[in-house]
Amino acid sequence: MIDHRLCFTMTYSNLHCRLGTLVNLTSILFILLFVTVSFPDAIIRSPSVDVHAEVSKLNRFRKRLNGNDEVSLNLNISVDLSSVFNWKTKQLFVFVTAEYKTLQNSFNQVILWDRTIHDRDSAKFEIYAKNKYLLIDQGCHLLGKEIQLVVNWYVMHKTGWMSRHNKSMSYFELPQVYI
Amino acid sequence: MGLIADGFDSIRSIKFRDLLTQIITLGMIFSSALIIWKGLMLFSGSESPVVVVLSESMEPGFQRGDILFLHMNKDPIRAGEIVVYNVDGREIPIVHRVIEVREQHGTKEVDILTKGDNNEMDDRMLYVPGQFWLQRQHIMGKAIGFLPYVGYVTIVMTERPIFKYILIGVLALLVLTSKE
Numbered sequence: 001m002i003d004h005r006l007c008f009t010m011t012y013s014n015l016h017c018r019l020g021t022l023v024n025l026t027s028i029l030f031i032l033l034f035v036t037v038s039f040p041d042a043i044i045r046s047p048s049v050d051v052h053a054e055v056s057k058l059n060r061f062r063k064r065l066n067g068n069d070e071v072s073l074n075l076n077i078s079v080d081l082s083s084v085f086n087w088k089t090k091q092l093f094v095f096v097t098a099e100y101k102t103l104q105n106s107f108n109q110v111i112l113w114d115r116t117i118h119d120r121d122s123a124k125f126e127i128y129a130k131n132k133y134l135l136i137d138q139g140c141h142l143l144g145k146e147i148q149l150v151v152n153w154y155v156m157h158k159t160g161w162m163s164r165h166n167k168s169m170s171y172f173e174l175p176q177v178y179i
Numbered sequence: 180m181g182l183i184a185d186g187f188d189s190i191r192s193i194k195f196r197d198l199l200t201q202i203i204t205l206g207m208i209f210s211s212a213l214i215i216w217k218g219l220m221l222f223s224g225s226e227s228p229v230v231v232v233l234s235e236s237m238e239p240g241f242q243r244g245d246i247l248f249l250h251m252n253k254d255p256i257r258a259g260e261i262v263v264y265n266v267d268g269r270e271i272p273i274v275h276r277v278i279e280v281r282e283q284h285g286t287k288e289v290d291i292l293t294k295g296d297n298n299e300m301d302d303r304m305l306y307v308p309g310q311f312w313l314q315r316q317h318i319m320g321k322a323i324g325f326l327p328y329v330g331y332v333t334i335v336m337t338e339r340p341i342f343k344y345i346l347i348g349v350l351a352l353l354v355l356t357s358k359e
Contacts, residue, residue: 091240093296097258107282109258116239116296138281138290152259156240160248160324164259 050080051151053096054170056128061142061179069142071135071174075113077151078126084155085120092117093154096169100148102141110135112149144176224251227319230263231330232274236295237261244331247274249320256280256291256315261322264293267307272319275302281312289315 057074064070081092095114102108112131117123135147152166219228232245241247241261249263256262258280263272278301279292290312294301303311336343 093240093259095259104283105281106284107255107280109280111258111278114296118239133278154259156325158327160326162261162322162324 048083049165049167050078051153051167052076052078052169053149053151055149055172058174058179059130061174063140063178064136067140069137069140071142073112073131073135073172074128075131075149076126076128077113079124079151081117081123081153082120084153085117085123088157090156090158092123093156095152097150097152098135098147099150100142100145102137102139102145104139104141108138142174143178144174146171146173223249223320227263227272230272230274230319231333233271233334234295236297237274237276238297240296241274241325242327244328244334246326246330247322248324248326250323251318251320255282256289256318256321262291262293263319263322264313264317265319266305266310266317269305273302273305274322291318 054076055073056076059072059074061069061071075096077096079094081094084092093114093116095111097109098112099107099109110133112133112135113129114132135142148171149169150166151169152164155163155165216228222228228249230247230249232241232243232247235243247261247263256277258277260277261274262277263274265272273293275293275295277291278294279290281290283289291314292301292303292312306313336346
């Protein structure tokens with residue numbers, strides 16, 4: 001930061017003064033820009049989203065060699081997050097989690113499927129997909145277990161702010177026997 | 180003779196005062212930087228409030244050279260969050276996404292599994308052999324914001340030290356020539 005009084009008494013060279021003032025001004029402008037662009041979104045309007053995820057088929061349910069339960073699911077995922085996309089959005093990270101409770105753990109959360117969305121057009125889709133990642137329990141507590149499917153999404157802005165949202169979608173009950 | 184001695188004295192005393200001012204100004208700049216850094220540490224609740232992304236394992240979201248702002252509090256850690264964690268024995272912390280969370284009854288102890296967005300496999304290979312989960316004590320912070328590209332300077336300076344010396348040289352030159 002330069003002392004502007006010294007600019008007038010010619011203690012600094014002219015170039016030094018101008019350069020210093022320019023840098024000061026630019027930094028202040030950048031900070032102002034960053035602040036005004038980062039925050040207003042959530043306050044001004046809440047975008048209307050439409051997301052849905054459910055299990056369409058249970059592929060496999062077995063116990064692994066190391067004793068942990070393993071589940072493979074086919075999912076039906078439909079997402080319309082196009083209203084969340086605006087000029088400030090850098091990307092969306094959409095993921096579907098399976099959440100359940102066991103005697104051992106009060107809360108289990110596992111990502112079954114994820115996708116990064118870069119533009120508004122790709123923010124609307126419907127797919128039938130096999131889970132990207134298997135549901136593997138920490139132990140073998142999944143027989144007859146009810147799991148909740150939740151669609152979550154992270155919004156990453158170009159200016160760097162990140163916010164997280166989710167919507168609970170459906171429940172699925174695992175059978176009492178392995179298949 | 181007396182005139183020359185006088186002249187010499189005045190020159191020496193001016194130089195000394197100037198030099199002292201320079202040193203004190205420098206000291207004040209360093210202390211301000213330190214105050215800001217420590218303040219950030221306090222505000223973010225993390226040992227290291229800012230980290231630079233070093234690898235490509237989180238592309239396309241985060242590129243090498245992006246800066247991440249971290250925050251750490253008692254809030255539960257949830258799947259999808261991007262965390263920075265340390266593995267025993269590794270110097271450099273890793274920035275990856277949480278893909279599994281297991282919270283235990285009562286104690287609220289939590290087991291976490293992470294994976295880089297750009298990686299096929301989860302991070303178990305990166306953990307200490309025999310370690311299958313991360314715990315809260317391994318997590319330095321959650322990423323809550325980022326600045327693209329800005330951190331690339333630090334990467335360049337680490338990988339090519341010559342730039343560090345050039346930068347220090349230029350800074351030193353600027354400080355020395357600022358007060359004429």
